[in-house]
Amino acid sequence: MGSTVSSFLYLISGICFIIALRGLSHPATSRAGNYCGVVGMVIAIFTTLTLEVVQNYAIITVGLLIGGTIGTIIARKIQMTALPQLVAAFHSLVGLSACFVAIAAFYQPEAYSIGNKLGLMKTGALLEVALGLAIGAITFTGSIVAFGKLQGTITSNPLIFSGQHVLNALMCGVLITLVILLCYSQSPAAFWLIFFVALVLGCCLVLPIGGADMPIVVSMLNSYSGWAATGIGFTLNNHLMIITGALVGSSGAILCYIMCKGMNRSFFSVIIGGFGKKSKNIRKSQSESNQISVKEGDAEEAAFMLKQASSVVIVPGYGMAVAQAQHALREMANLLKAKGVVVRYAIHPVAGRMPGHMNVLLAEANVPYEDVLELDEVNIQFAQTDVAFVIGANDVTNPAAKNDPSSPIYGMPILDVENAKSVLFAKRSMAFGYAGVENDLFFRKNTLMLFGDAKKMCEKIIQYLN
Amino acid sequence: MSNIPFADKLENLAEEASELALNAANLSGQANTATLHYYSPETSIPILHDSGFSPTVVGLTIFVLACFVGYYVVWRVTPSLHSPLMAITNAISSVIIVGALIAASPDSMNFSSIIGFFAVVLASVNIAGGFLVTERMLTMFKKNLK
Numbered sequence: 001m002g003s004t005v006s007s008f009l010y011l012i013s014g015i016c017f018i019i020a021l022r023g024l025s026h027p028a029t030s031r032a033g034n035y036c037g038v039v040g041m042v043i044a045i046f047t048t049l050t051l052e053v054v055q056n057y058a059i060i061t062v063g064l065l066i067g068g069t070i071g072t073i074i075a076r077k078i079q080m081t082a083l084p085q086l087v088a089a090f091h092s093l094v095g096l097s098a099c100f101v102a103i104a105a106f107y108q109p110e111a112y113s114i115g116n117k118l119g120l121m122k123t124g125a126l127l128e129v130a131l132g133l134a135i136g137a138i139t140f141t142g143s144i145v146a147f148g149k150l151q152g153t154i155t156s157n158p159l160i161f162s163g164q165h166v167l168n169a170l171m172c173g174v175l176i177t178l179v180i181l182l183c184y185s186q187s188p189a190a191f192w193l194i195f196f197v198a199l200v201l202g203c204c205l206v207l208p209i210g211g212a213d214m215p216i217v218v219s220m221l222n223s224y225s226g227w228a229a230t231g232i233g234f235t236l237n238n239h240l241m242i243i244t245g246a247l248v249g250s251s252g253a254i255l256c257y258i259m260c261k262g263m264n265r266s267f268f269s270v271i272i273g274g275f276g277k278k279s280k281n282i283r284k285s286q287s288e289s290n291q292i293s294v295k296e297g298d299a300e301e302a303a304f305m306l307k308q309a310s311s312v313v314i315v316p317g318y319g320m321a322v323a324q325a326q327h328a329l330r331e332m333a334n335l336l337k338a339k340g341v342v343v344r345y346a347i348h349p350v351a352g353r354m355p356g357h358m359n360v361l362l363a364e365a366n367v368p369y370e371d372v373l374e375l376d377e378v379n380i381q382f383a384q385t386d387v388a389f390v391i392g393a394n395d396v397t398n399p400a401a402k403n404d405p406s407s408p409i410y411g412m413p414i415l416d417v418e419n420a421k422s423v424l425f426a427k428r429s430m431a432f433g434y435a436g437v438e439n440d441l442f443f444r445k446n447t448l449m450l451f452g453d454a455k456k457m458c459e460k461i462i463q464y465l466n
Numbered sequence: 467m468s469n470i471p472f473a474d475k476l477e478n479l480a481e482e483a484s485e486l487a488l489n490a491a492n493l494s495g496q497a498n499t500a501t502l503h504y505y506s507p508e509t510s511i512p513i514l515h516d517s518g519f520s521p522t523v524v525g526l527t528i529f530v531l532a533c534f535v536g537y538y539v540v541w542r543v544t545p546s547l548h549s550p551l552m553a554i555t556n557a558i559s560s561v562i563i564v565g566a567l568i569a570a571s572p573d574s575m576n577f578s579s580i581i582g583f584f585a586v587v588l589a590s591v592n593i594a595g596g597f598l599v600t601e602r603m604l605t606m607f608k609k610n611l612k
Contacts, residue, residue: 017558018535024543024551027607034550034600037558041593048564054571056579063570063583067590074591075598080606083549083599090556090596093588097562100585104569108578111568124522222552229559230529236565237521243532248559250536255548349545356548363606370612374545 009047010240016040017244021251027369044240053111080364081321084218084354088147091221095139095202098228099195102133105235106191112236123183125235130179132231133191134198139224141202146217149206150353156211164208165272171201209270212318212395212434214353216259216270223252255355262349264401264412294430297448299457302389302424303464305448306332309386311342313378315415316358317351319392319427320454326365328458329391333367335465344371346378346415348396379416388420392454394433399440409435422446426457550603557596563589 017040023033045064048054078086106129109115114125121129148154175197182190209217226248233241260267306312314333320326333343345367351358362372373381382388390397393415400407401414417423418441425442429451433439441447450457543551566589569582 013561014532017561018539020554020558021536021539021543021551024547024554026544027547027604027611030547030550030604031601031608034554034597034604037554037600038597041558041561041597044561044564045567048567051568053568055573056571059579059583060567060570060586063586064590067587067592068594070587071591071594071596072598075595075602078599080603083603086595086599087549087552087556090553090592093592094556094559094562097560097566097585097588097592100581100588101562101565101569104578104582104585105565107581108569108572108576111572111578112565124520128522218552222555225556225559229562232562232565234522234525234529236568237525238564239525239528241561241564242525242529244558244561246529246532247536247539248555250533251540251551251555254537254540255552258545258548347546354549354552356546356551359546360549360603360606363603363610366606366610368612369546369607369610372546 006047006051007239009043010238013040013044013047014240014243016043017247021247080360081324082151083360084214084352084357085147085150087354088143088150088218088221091218091225092140092143092147094225095136095141095143095228098136098225098232099133099140101232102129102136102235103195105129105232106133106188114235114237121186126183126186127179128231128235130182130191130194132228132235134175134179134194135224135228135231137195137198138202138205139221139228141199142206142217142224143202143221145203145206146214146221149211150214154207156214158210159207164204168201168204171197171204175201205271208272210434211353212350213263213270215350215355215357216256216263216267218354219252219255219259220267220271221252223249223256226250226252259350259355262413264409294442294449295445295447297424297450299450299460300464301448302450302457303461305387305422305424306336306341306389306461307339307465309336309341311385312336312344312387312389313373313382313385313417313420314343314345315388315390315393315397315417316345316347316362317391317393317396318353318357319394321352321357321361321392323392323454323456325391325454325458326361326367328455328462330362330365330367332458332462332465333371335462339465344373344378344381346373346375348375348393348415349413351393351396375413375415382416382419385420386422388417388423389426390417390423391426391458394427394439395435395437397439397441398433398435398437400437407435407437409437417441418444422448424448424450426450426452426454428453547604547607550600550607553596553600553603557593557600560589560592560596563593 016036020033020037023029105112109121115121145154149156175194178190178194206217226245230242230245230249233245256267336343345362347358359372395409397415397417398409399418401409401412404410423441423446425447442449563586566582566585570579570586572579
């Protein structure tokens with residue numbers, strides 16, 4: 001196939017990807033969008049297979065079959081609650097395959113017509129290879145650490161040691177020096193050193209970031225995987241890869257921005273990491289000094305309150321995901337609906353461990369799409385709400401974000417559950433949320449605390465509702 | 467009569483001018499072919515494309531425009547579908563497989579083609595996994611739509 005035809009087909013494939021993202025503006029069009037994405041990918045693969053340089057079809061078929069089978073099995077078997085880990089693991093694969101392509105291009109530049117028969121490459125091509133390799137490697141190890149933290153194999157607490165930022169800055173410096181060195185000398189030693197330094201840097205960048213900042217990290221890695229694809233696209237002069245990488249990169253960056261805004265924190269402060277560690281001790285001593293008691297309730301009381309209410313807003317948080325309480329919760333909501341109670345769900349942008357995490361879990365539990373509201377929509381409705389049922393969430397409801405300028409979460413947009421006539425908190429204990437701050441809401445007169453596992457609590461409430 | 471040498475001169479000038487123009491045309495033609503076939507002496511890589519732009523500049527143009535497209539398209543994605551957005555962007559970023567296929571394709575096995583083979587495997591795990599997980603999620607959302 002001529003290069004004009006293949007370029008044209010790559011363009012069509014790029015358009016398919018844009019339409020795929022466009023489809024996600026509403027659930028009704030989203031599946032058509034996904035199919036469009038699949039079509040785009042099939043066109044991209046077949047176009048590449050018809051290129052003159054591609055000769056060995058056997059090995060390619062084997063590779064596609066092995067990869068495709070593994071991917072299919074994983075996608076079918078995975079639990080929806082394990083979704084954040086899965087996405088992180090997939091990002092690491094993109095990173096690693098970007099590294100592999102960069103390595104292959106470095107050792108066989110003539111296959112991509114970016115070098116001559118002697119294997120000599122232009123400075124520009126070397127720079128692009130180095131960028132693709134470095135971003136790919138950072139994405140790879142960063143995503144593995146993120147995966148470990150989400151899976152629980154690595155502690156989700158921020159890992160901080162003195163001199164960490166100096167070390168990271170030093171590694172960035174070394175990386176830049178190595179890239180310059182590579183551009184001038186095309187030395188394989190510099191190439192491999194870039195690879196290894198970037199691998200270590202990827203780990204060091206994610207380790208200091210704590211569990212609840214994971215939505216930001218996952219979006220960031222999403223963005224990086226796009227930039228890695230773009231880097232490789234520049235290396236190979238492939239416009240489809242540049243377009244797709246730019247789409248993915250900007251998508252991840254936007255998600256990152258939305259998540260940072262949802263926490264009222266700068267991207268930089270998230271990357272520096274260690275949030276919620278220092279403030280913990282100060283706050284603890286404060287709460288010890290003013291011993292106000294909380295009102296503790298049980299499932300029976302909660303069921304009574306919910307039954308009496310005419311409107312209920314449910315606020316799910318990461319605790320619901322951990323307890324896998326979404327099905328029991330929906331069952332409870334259905335019973336209330338059958339009794340004529342208006343039930344809605346309120347989702348904070350940063351609830352859970354990845355953007356849209358709560359929405360997926362509620363969708364899995366068959367919660368009607370229209371019942372799930374976003375922050376701005378629901379906040380104007382809390383004043384007319386009888387009961388706010390907070391399950392496994394804490395910081396996102398803390399009024400300190402509005403009225404305590406000294407609080408670390410000051411300025412963060414919150415769900416105004418305090419405006420509801422009464423508030424039910426289903427929580428495991430009085431433990432602090434991620435930010436390490438006391439929630440004044442627990443001590444208010446109209447708040448009832450329900451201690452225990454979120455799922456069991458819902459099941460008990462269901463019993464009393466019947 | 468004094469007009470005749472002047473006319474001669476004019477004629478000469480015109481001839482010279484036309485000759486010059488022809489030379490200029492020749493030169494510009496040569497310059498064009500030189501641009502098309504100009505290889506840097508040490509590397510024998512074509513330095514310029516037919517269009518006269520370096521491929522990096524063309525790539526950069528496309529990149530910047532695609533970033534803008536991405537910006538406007540992604541802002542329109544409804545927040546409830548942010549998880550499927552991550553999964554599908556993850557699947558399409560595996561378009562890196564285009565590079566992997568070229569790396570894995572040579573008839574003879576060497577270091578690059580083996581590395582390329584692994585890249586093909588990894589990218590295709592991602593393609594199949596990414597699109598299927600997206601499909602699973604979107605089916606759940608669709609089902610709950612009235």
